């Protein structure tokens with residue numbers, strides 16, 4: 001068991017190479033932990049001479065909640081300057097990306113966490129901001145910054161054989177809390193479970209169609225299955241952009257009770273079974289999707305729905 005108070009603080013804060021300078025406790029606000037970097041004094045990037053500390057302005061970053069309470073990291077960043085009068089460098093601020101990326105108002109670990117919450121788990125920006133006790137824009141800007149880095153990775157998407165489209169309420173905006181919708185583009189074939197590829201604005205056919213058209217044709221050709229709700233816009237996306245793909249009704253949207261569409265291609269069966277009642281409109285729509293059978297489906301795969309009962 002560690003009992004050295006300094007070390008105990010460092011362990012609780014959990015950041016590499018920092019000194020914990022103190023904690024500011026306002027009963028009605030987030031807890032504030034003041035830190036500084038412990039790294040060696042740098043040399044001048046231009047003349048390689050010794051440098052001096054100009055000042056240490058506090059930079060406040062939203063951090064992960066600590067012990068059920070919103071938290072802030074107050075980073076006393078070193079500002080360095082070169083005393084050589086001939087040197088053109090002037091002053092600069094010391095950065096450490098392990099703590100936080102420059103110009104973002106959130107620590108790196110909080111940034112990764114909010115991106116996961118919003119991007120993968122589908123929580124709203126407002127909900128996550130409430131949990132961290134911070135502004136909506138702080139979370140949104142961070143998710144965009146981290147999400148963009150993921151999108152810029154050319155190997156990120158990989159081969160997708162089953163693609164899902166799903167609408168989600170992105171936020172409520174303005175004084176009337178107007179609903180703003182987004183469409184999640186999901187790799188349903190990802191090992192270990194569905195994987196979010198992107199989120200595009202709106203729930204019409206336009207956003208997803210543009211997204212798909214921007215992908216290479218060879219990538220689109222590898223998609224065999226489209227998982228969607230029964231709305232017209234998403235069917236239009238598949239009809240227009242992925243005409244060769246077999247469309248499967250997402251069981252969570254409008255399929256009759258008892259319908260089961262496995263979401264992973266590992267268990268994507270050749271038959272999607274719909275059991276139970278109903279030969280109403282819902283049943284007919286489900287069948288209409290299920291019986292759309294492209295000519296190039298390999299023999300032996302029965303891409304159709306069986307209706308029992």
Ligand SMILES: [Zn+2]
Nearest residue numbers: 044047082087
């Ligand atoms: Zn210098």
